[in-house]
Amino acid sequence: MGLELRPTREHCRKPLPPDSTEAMICSFECTFCRPWVENVLLNVCPDYGGGFCVRPVRPRNNWKDDTYLGTRPAETKVTYHPVDPAGARLVCGVHPPDTAGDALTTGS
Numbered sequence: 001m002g003l004e005l006r007p008t009r010e011h012c013r014k015p016l017p018p019d020s021t022e023a024m025i026c027s028f029e030c031t032f033c034r035p036w037v038e039n040v041l042l043n044v045c046p047d048y049g050g051g052f053c054v055r056p057v058r059p060r061n062n063w064k065d066d067t068y069l070g071t072r073p074a075e076t077k078v079t080y081h082p083v084d085p086a087g088a089r090l091v092c093g094v095h096p097p098d099t100a101g102d103a104l105t106t107g108s
Contacts, residue, residue, distance in 0.1 A: 002067070004075035005058060006031040011040075016055075023055035031055065031079070 003025070005018045010031055016023045024037040026045035037043055037052045045052065062068045 002058070002072055003056065004029050004077075005055070006075050006077070006079055008079075009033045009036065010079050011036055019057045019060070021054065021057070024052040025055045026050050026052050 006016070006029065008015055008031075009023075011033075014033070016031060016033070022033050023031055024034050025031050026048055027050050028045070028048050030045050030047050032041065032052070034054075041052075043051050058072065059068045062071075066072075
């Protein structure tokens, strides 16, 4: 079983494609961007209390035993932790989306 490779940052839903080197995960795969982990979360997962590490990338090409994005695609489910919009703009330079009416998964 491989990592989910969640598709977005959990605080603002900005895309984090499977080959992103900006994605950071905790041991339960909570997914945030490096600036948020370093400057806001101070390397402590808000859900589980553990630290973060760089999320590995899954290759686009079939280099070995069909273990690539073509046969093991990244997750498509969006996980979202609402945050103060001013804080999100300050740290990651994006506006959190308007979530009115969105059917989202919250938490991890």
